[in-house]
Amino acid sequence: MPRRSWIGILCFWPGLAQIWTGQEVLGLLLASLFGVTLNMAIVARWVWTEAFGVGWADFLFAFAALTWSASFAYTVWWVWLCHPDRHRREIDRLFHEAMEEYLQGRWNESRKRIERILAMDDSDADALMQLGTILVRTQQFGPARRAFRQCLEQDGGSKWRWEVETALARLDRP
Structure with missing residues (x-):
């Protein structure tokens, strides 16, 4: 159901x-x-x-x-x-745009789109994972840790467990 x-x-x-x-x-x-x-x-x-x-x-x-x-x-x-399901098409469009911006090195533009997704659905594990990755790229390590940990707490976050734990281990190394 x-x-x-x-x-x-x-x-x-x-x-x-x-x-x-x-x-x-x-x-x-x-x-x-x-x-x-x-x-x-x-x-x-x-x-x-x-x-x-x-x-x-x-x-x-x-x-x-x-x-x-x-x-x-x-x-x-x-x-x-x-409800986030009502905005699914818009969320998918924004996610694809964010990925394009990220791959072209425009991390701030990518982050803006990811943050719009999270405003519509704060439990989107894929968006949280991408936000954490963007924050690592822009050397914002504290917010990146929070985004990765929040990703793990979501229902869909288990598929990112290995990547998140690896990223958090890298962030925790001196």
């Missing part, structure tokens, strides 16, 4: 889709807000009815529904407009 479909399924519980896509803080806030309001509404309606004034249970249920609706709408919007 494609990643985009999983995100669509996860959007039915506020915060799960955001946590799964790397937006942990937003996801935890949404999940906490929804969970607290839903639990309080249930307690106010059926468990501890005398503790809350008239109308509080309805207000809390409405607030929980509003939280759920807002989270659902945001997730659907993000999957529809912002």
Whole structure:
């Protein structure tokens, strides 16, 4: 099942889709807000009815529904407009242009294209590997190490493991 479909399924519980896509803080806030309001509404309606004034249970249920609706709408919007799969054709075009620029020795132009790719999909292991290579060429060793390590952390980074470890070993030598 494609990643985009999983995100669509996860959007039915506020915060799960955001946590799964790397937006942990937003996801935890949404999940906490929804969970607290839903639990309080249930307690106010059926468990501890005398503790809350008239109308509080309805207000809390409405607030929980509003939280759920807002989270659902945001997730659907993000999957529809912002998900990296939607930009795949543009990412592929930019990657080919970046490779051409790199092979012609225009490393700064290549880096700009790679950074545009990473703005659209910060988990693109191929772009991170290329960024690390460009940064080594331009003698920016600290950022190169970070790019290589981030490449290894991504799902597709395992195919670059040998190259990244070799590059990091070279960078760590005096």
